[in-house]
Amino acid sequence: MTTDMLSIEGVSKNFGGLSVISEVSFSVPEGGRVALIGPNGAGKTTMFNLVSGVYRQTAGAIRLRGHDISNVPSRKRVRLGMARSFQNIRLMPHLSVIENVMLGQQARTKSLADMAMPLSGSRWRREAETLLGEMGLDTYPGEVVATLPYGIRKKIEVVRALAAQPQLLLLDEPAAGLNQTETASLRDFLMGISRRGVTLLVVEHDMGLVRSLCDHAVVLNFGRKIYEGSTQTVHEDPLVLEAYLGPRHNVAQGAVTNNGVAGDAA
Amino acid sequence: MLLLQQIVNSLMLGSVYVTVAVAFTLTIGILNFLNFTIPTLFMFAAMIGWALAYWGLPGGLTGPSYWPVALAVGIIASMIVSLVVERFTFRIMKTKYGDSTEHAIPLVSSLGFLLIIENLVRIGYGTDAQRFPGPSADLTMSIGGIFVRVPQFVSLLFVVVIVIGLNWLLRTSRLGRGLRAIAENPDAANILGVDMHRIVPVVFMLTGLLCGLAGALFAINYGEVSPQMGEDIGTKAIAGMVVGGLGSIWGAVLGGLIVGLTEVMTIHLFGADTVQVAVWGLLLLTLFIRPQGLFGHSAIGKGKL
Amino acid sequence: MLLDVSRLDVNYGRTRAVKQVSLSVREGEIVTVLGANGAGKTSLLRGLQGAVRPAGGKILFDGTDLTQAPPSARVRNGMMLVPEGRQIFVSMTVHENLLMGSYMRADADVSRDMEAIYDRFPNLAERRNMKASVLSGGEQQMLAIGRALVGRPRLIMLDEPSLGLSPLFVGKLFELILELNKSGISILLVEQNTTMALEVASRGYVLELGSAVLEDDAAALSNNTALTEAYLGGGHGPAAGGTHAHA
Amino acid sequence: MSGYWAGILSILAINIVFAYGIFLPVATGQLNLGGAGFQALGAYAAAYASASFGLPVYVTIPLAALLAGAIGALIAFPILRTRGVYLVLATFAFAEVVAGSILNSETLGGAMGLSVPAFIDWQIPVAVAVLVSLFVFYLMSTRFGLTMRAAHDDEVVTDLMGVNIRKTQVTAFGLGAALAGLAGGLYAHTFSFVEIQGFNAVVSIYVLLYVLLGGTQTAWGPIVGATFFTMLPEVLRETLPTVKQTLATLVGITEPVAPPDESWRLVILGVLTVLMMAFRPEGLITRTMMERLQFRRSPSRAAAEVSA
Amino acid sequence: QETIKVGNIVATAGPLKSVASQAVVAFDLAVEKINAAGGINGKKIELIRFDTGSDPKQASVGVRKLAQDDKVLAILGPFSSGESSVAFNDAERLKILTIPTSASTPGLTDGRKYGWRLSEDETKQFSRLLKAMKEKGLKTETAEIVYISEEVVSNTAGTKLYPALLAQAGIKHGEPMAIQYKSFDMSAQAAKILQSNPDFVAVAALPESASKVTKELRRQGYKGRIIGSQIFADPNVVELFGPEGEGTMVVAGFWRGRTPEAQEFNDKYVKEAEARGIHRLGAHHSDAQAYDSVFLLKQAMEKAGVTGNPSKLEQEREALVEAMKGIRFTGILGDNICFAGNDAELPGFVIEIKDGQWTKFAEAAGDTCK
Numbered sequence A: 001m002t003t004d005m006l007s008i009e010g011v012s013k014n015f016g017g018l019s020v021i022s023e024v025s026f027s028v029p030e031g032g033r034v035a036l037i038g039p040n041g042a043g044k045t046t047m048f049n050l051v052s053g054v055y056r057q058t059a060g061a062i063r064l065r066g067h068d069i070s071n072v073p074s075r076k077r078v079r080l081g082m083a084r085s086f087q088n089i090r091l092m093p094h095l096s097v098i099e100n101v102m103l104g105q106q107a108r109t110k111s112l113a114d115m116a117m118p119l120s121g122s123r124w125r126r127e128a129e130t131l132l133g134e135m136g137l138d139t140y141p142g143e144v145v146a147t148l149p150y151g152i153r154k155k156i157e158v159v160r161a162l163a164a165q166p167q168l169l170l171l172d173e174p175a176a177g178l179n180q181t182e183t184a185s186l187r188d189f190l191m192g193i194s195r196r197g198v199t200l201l202v203v204e205h206d207m208g209l210v211r212s213l214c215d216h217a218v219v220l221n222f223g224r225k226i227y228e229g230s231t232q233t234v235h236e237d238p239l240v241l242e243a244y245l246g247p248r249h250n251v252a253q254g255a256v257t258n259n260g261v262a263g264d265a266a
Numbered sequence B: 001m002l003l004l005q006q007i008v009n010s011l012m013l014g015s016v017y018v019t020v021a022v023a024f025t026l027t028i029g030i031l032n033f034l035n036f037t038i039p040t041l042f043m044f045a046a047m048i049g050w051a052l053a054y055w056g057l058p059g060g061l062t063g064p065s066y067w068p069v070a071l072a073v074g075i076i077a078s079m080i081v082s083l084v085v086e087r088f089t090f091r092i093m094k095t096k097y098g099d100s101t102e103h104a105i106p107l108v109s110s111l112g113f114l115l116i117i118e119n120l121v122r123i124g125y126g127t128d129a130q131r132f133p134g135p136s137a138d139l140t141m142s143i144g145g146i147f148v149r150v151p152q153f154v155s156l157l158f159v160v161v162i163v164i165g166l167n168w169l170l171r172t173s174r175l176g177r178g179l180r181a182i183a184e185n186p187d188a189a190n191i192l193g194v195d196m197h198r199i200v201p202v203v204f205m206l207t208g209l210l211c212g213l214a215g216a217l218f219a220i221n222y223g224e225v226s227p228q229m230g231e232d233i234g235t236k237a238i239a240g241m242v243v244g245g246l247g248s249i250w251g252a253v254l255g256g257l258i259v260g261l262t263e264v265m266t267i268h269l270f271g272a273d274t275v276q277v278a279v280w281g282l283l284l285l286t287l288f289i290r291p292q293g294l295f296g297h298s299a300i301g302k303g304k305l
Numbered sequence C: 001m002l003l004d005v006s007r008l009d010v011n012y013g014r015t016r017a018v019k020q021v022s023l024s025v026r027e028g029e030i031v032t033v034l035g036a037n038g039a040g041k042t043s044l045l046r047g048l049q050g051a052v053r054p055a056g057g058k059i060l061f062d063g064t065d066l067t068q069a070p071p072s073a074r075v076r077n078g079m080m081l082v083p084e085g086r087q088i089f090v091s092m093t094v095h096e097n098l099l100m101g102s103y104m105r106a107d108a109d110v111s112r113d114m115e116a117i118y119d120r121f122p123n124l125a126e127r128r129n130m131k132a133s134v135l136s137g138g139e140q141q142m143l144a145i146g147r148a149l150v151g152r153p154r155l156i157m158l159d160e161p162s163l164g165l166s167p168l169f170v171g172k173l174f175e176l177i178l179e180l181n182k183s184g185i186s187i188l189l190v191e192q193n194t195t196m197a198l199e200v201a202s203r204g205y206v207l208e209l210g211s212a213v214l215e216d217d218a219a220a221l222s223n224n225t226a227l228t229e230a231y232l233g234g235g236h237g238p239a240a241g242g243t244h245a246h247a
Numbered sequence D: 001m002s003g004y005w006a007g008i009l010s011i012l013a014i015n016i017v018f019a020y021g022i023f024l025p026v027a028t029g030q031l032n033l034g035g036a037g038f039q040a041l042g043a044y045a046a047a048y049a050s051a052s053f054g055l056p057v058y059v060t061i062p063l064a065a066l067l068a069g070a071i072g073a074l075i076a077f078p079i080l081r082t083r084g085v086y087l088v089l090a091t092f093a094f095a096e097v098v099a100g101s102i103l104n105s106e107t108l109g110g111a112m113g114l115s116v117p118a119f120i121d122w123q124i125p126v127a128v129a130v131l132v133s134l135f136v137f138y139l140m141s142t143r144f145g146l147t148m149r150a151a152h153d154d155e156v157v158t159d160l161m162g163v164n165i166r167k168t169q170v171t172a173f174g175l176g177a178a179l180a181g182l183a184g185g186l187y188a189h190t191f192s193f194v195e196i197q198g199f200n201a202v203v204s205i206y207v208l209l210y211v212l213l214g215g216t217q218t219a220w221g222p223i224v225g226a227t228f229f230t231m232l233p234e235v236l237r238e239t240l241p242t243v244k245q246t247l248a249t250l251v252g253i254t255e256p257v258a259p260p261d262e263s264w265r266l267v268i269l270g271v272l273t274v275l276m277m278a279f280r281p282e283g284l285i286t287r288t289m290m291e292r293l294q295f296r297r298s299p300s301r302a303a304a305e306v307s308a
Numbered sequence E: 001q002e003t004i005k006v007g008n009i010v011a012t013a014g015p016l017k018s019v020a021s022q023a024v025v026a027f028d029l030a031v032e033k034i035n036a037a038g039g040i041n042g043k044k045i046e047l048i049r050f051d052t053g054s055d056p057k058q059a060s061v062g063v064r065k066l067a068q069d070d071k072v073l074a075i076l077g078p079f080s081s082g083e084s085s086v087a088f089n090d091a092e093r094l095k096i097l098t099i100p101t102s103a104s105t106p107g108l109t110d111g112r113k114y115g116w117r118l119s120e121d122e123t124k125q126f127s128r129l130l131k132a133m134k135e136k137g138l139k140t141e142t143a144e145i146v147y148i149s150e151e152v153v154s155n156t157a158g159t160k161l162y163p164a165l166l167a168q169a170g171i172k173h174g175e176p177m178a179i180q181y182k183s184f185d186m187s188a189q190a191a192k193i194l195q196s197n198p199d200f201v202a203v204a205a206l207p208e209s210a211s212k213v214t215k216e217l218r219r220q221g222y223k224g225r226i227i228g229s230q231i232f233a234d235p236n237v238v239e240l241f242g243p244e245g246e247g248t249m250v251v252a253g254f255w256r257g258r259t260p261e262a263q264e265f266n267d268k269y270v271k272e273a274e275a276r277g278i279h280r281l282g283a284h285h286s287d288a289q290a291y292d293s294v295f296l297l298k299q300a301m302e303k304a305g306v307t308g309n310p311s312k313l314e315q316e317r318e319a320l321v322e323a324m325k326g327i328r329f330t331g332i333l334g335d336n337i338c339f340a341g342n343d344a345e346l347p348g349f350v351i352e353i354k355d356g357q358w359t360k361f362a363e364a365a366g367d368t369c370k
Ligand SMILES: Nc1ncnc2c1ncn2[C@@H]1O[C@H](COP(=O)(O)OP(=O)(O)OP(=O)(O)O)[C@@H](O)[C@H]1O
Pocket: A015, A018, A020, A038, A039, A040, A041, A042, A043, A044, A045, A046, A047, A087, C127, C134, C135, C136, C137, C138, C139, C164, C166
């Protein structure tokens, strides 16, 4: 029996009287690549916030490898093996690129010695440099993040999450702001990560990426799950088409251009 | 009877704090800027008023009886200085990308201005307290044996009028909206055409006006001015503003009065040597229990994840 | 010629982000600017709107020289920017955010325009009295676009407007762009979604390392995939390390 | 060592230690405007221990740091609930309460102050300042330093990275309080007398200025800031009269003129503060500047600049 | 030509500025006069000045610098008790005679060898005032005390000295009432005082605060007298208090009409101060003390036969302190002044503000020393 890496069990979230997530259940198998998609305001980011512990769910349970983590504080969840990136870039603007990445390693520190050892020249730093190199960001390490272009910062977000060496990686729109070529190489990169056994849960609007990266999709609309199944058939679901992809969505085009709905409007 | 008198005294004292606290909360609430020049502007208006009344006004208007004119000039001078401060604090800082202790930048340069203005006044007029040649009429009314000071009474009324006006201005006018936008995100405001160089000075003029008026009323009321007169009022007004909640104008009014009451009651019951502990202890407690003050809203966050 | 930019320079201290870029937008035209990450697209738009003062060159808008004019003058003349990263006012309500778009408008009749925005973006309508900070990423993007439209610009400059929008809304966005264009508004569009941008645009420019390296009809650019690929970050191995790697 | 320089060096060393005490919380995102309060705690702890129990300085000075640090860590819990300007004012209020309490304490001499029997010459403050500086440099180079700076930028995300924000902040605040207390202990023994009036709001403001003007991004900031602003009045002490005389000569006055008003020194300090904030709001020493010095020869960086 | 170097620690900036800065004028006048008359033991005196800006830390630096670097024979100053408490420690360590200008905290020189004072205790002056009031038949049955809590001298006077002396004189008084130096509003204290409506109010405060108390009391309708010892005995208060100051009584250590020399000093001082842009109605007793301390030092130097020769610096410093023992001094402050311990016994002049003038009400000779 394969255990699920993450299982969401009847989770709801209200803000005041406003219900943002209603009784959503789904699970992410170990080593799986699952897409969490849905229209704007469907509750995807909120779901990420619930899983990572920024918010506490109003009802339901969240399990990581079978353990209920509902009462684990956010800071400790990352130590259980999950890391995430942020939709609206949340890098530390005054830290350099490499320092941002080293911050991502925090979850792996074990002892006081890890906190008290100087970082320069340490294995932590070397490891962060390697990771940046793999993403093609090795020319930047010393630069302060604040003034870097959007696309570059978006990639650093992903690298920082990876620095935690998570078993479950939550990515919130990782390809936003990247062009086609870069999106393609991001996909290759993530595939590599996945092959090493990392479980992926990805929020993304680029259907090309969703289809080529993930095998399984969960679709939310107004905080409710409206679809769960293969990414290859998701575009055939009438509910999904209407709520998310648009009635005139054209699969062929999306697949060719890696760009979702390219050309539909014109 | 004595207690009643002390309560009246505390209202009178509070009224001085209130005006300055409103000036503070104005720049904090609108521009997110703790402007430490405010107590100096208060002092500046009064000192200029004194100097002109003492040494004579230009145009042959010499003699102490011209004190109202002198004070009016003092108020205008404090507005002008306030504009100079704007030129070198807010205008430069908010357009540049600074540190993320960002609110510290204008705050620190306003501390710089505090040093400059206060010491220039000292160089010009010495450090001594000076007698202000105010109105010869007795400004104390006795109502059923309770002493009430007319100027403080006037300033209390006056603050209420100003506060109502300000609230209206900030809630409903285009100016108010523009100012709020600048305070939160100067970059975005700029892109939308909010010209901070044009509207921010309005706030500073208002600040100068409030401080100037408070300083003038103080001079008339206490008959004495000095280059140090802003220090105590400044810190107590800040305390009042914080108790009330940053950025809430009515909060500043209430907070100023609470600080006045705390001070007078502490003196009455325990003596002035415990005032420092009482007032600042009250402030600390308020912050421990309600970190955002009585009427304050929590600080502007960075937005959602 | 509505917008006529010649030899524009934009610097950040010692960094030269835009170098000698010349570009033009005719009345009623859609023009797109393409380029890899860090090519200087955002910097170009910020220079045009005056968020950073251009270090050199000339910006003519409808014949008026606005090179050194403050953003307010540009907005008054009819230029409006939808900035990168949305830049909405998170402590204001959705409604107040939209109102901010009309800050420079002389006429008082903004409510009709605001209702039109609400019609188009129902997510916003439902949340008009909520703090903008609680909006989802895509909703914030809608708000940024809506806010600019309330200003009734003659030229709207969009910096990656499709960022974070669902496919359905990306479609609607491009419909909106065409629709706006039909009603006479000119558009300068920066997009990573190259294909779609080139479909709606009549002409396009390609930036590389701050300089305009290509200018052509949109159709021609679409067909010239080899060329655009080269400039848009293709052919650099994994993840195409950005422009700094070129040197 | 001349008496003058011995005195100035002592003051400078004390100011540097003090500045580090404020630097640590500020680097973590907490503007501490209550420096004088923590310094006073340390100074009075040392003075009292020395005067009443005759303890030697190698006991009293660590005790000063310990006591101030413990109180700092305790008060940090409620104080760090506040944010931004509220935090600035809460720390300020704390210092006022400390001053007011000491002023009313008979045991601590009230307004009269306390005499401190044990005297230390400049070597000890200077040695302590060197050690403290090295310690802070080391601290900032560790992962703990990194988490401090991260907490400064974004608390929520730092928490999500697995950092215990509260612990980081309390540690930085408490350590800072300990250093400020240490500075107070050194003060007590250097001047053999403590008087609470000497630990007032102005002191808190100045030390915060040292830190902010020196720069909060690297550990160089406080040294540079404290040195600059301790030495500035001393330099002006010599140069101002000369400047005035020169100006007088220029306008044709030949006889000696009275030395200029001492307040000019503060005016100049104010002007420098305003100019600094206008032209270099990040402080004199910034990370980029240190990076530049370090990476000057780095080829990839040089290439990046050419292409950008 | 060689000079005899004397250190001079002053405070011309900071919180003490308004009381302390004009002492410089008096020091300069004294040195000028001594040098014009041929100096000391044939050598001119040279004052080496150090400004503390009212900061006690700097007073310490000042003593170290003057004693170690400038190699002065003795130090005049610093000005206040607070600065002196710090400076005295260094003076003892470096073994150098130090005479503060205006430090009047009781017990300041206790156990000191090198710290000497040419200023009078508040205790003595206040008892002289009370005595004079009784003698002249003023009504003195009940009193209230007001003091500044955060200033050393006022605090001690208000909480310890005045209560003791009032009790001694059989005058009933209430709990001493604190005011804050920074505070400007005295209405709460005044309201309480008016409740008991005493015959007089004894104020231990610096001029600014005393003025605020006086004005507030008068505004609330208080009719009794307001008195103080030395702390606000500044001729300028006549102007500062204005009409409300009428009838105020204080004690000063200096009276300009005492001798022709005193008058001459007073007039010269006022003129010189004016020339330096300082507006003074008359010399403060701390100015007179500054002036006389130079002459006191001159007398000690002559007695010790100092030469100012750098090679004999240490012996001569020691000799100077020895010479202070048992010294008798005559100056503008008083005649044949002796020292009890290290503190001078000065005469006291009870001053009344009458018709807007600084007038002498009574005087008391300096005490004799055992
Ligand atoms: N703190 C909050 N208070 C009230 N409403 C909230 C809050 N947080 C989120 N919401 C609402 O919940 C809904 C879901 O938001 P969420 O950010 O999860 O959407 P999303 O699926 O990530 O959308 P997008 O694709 O646009 O990013 C939105 O409509 C938003 O307005």
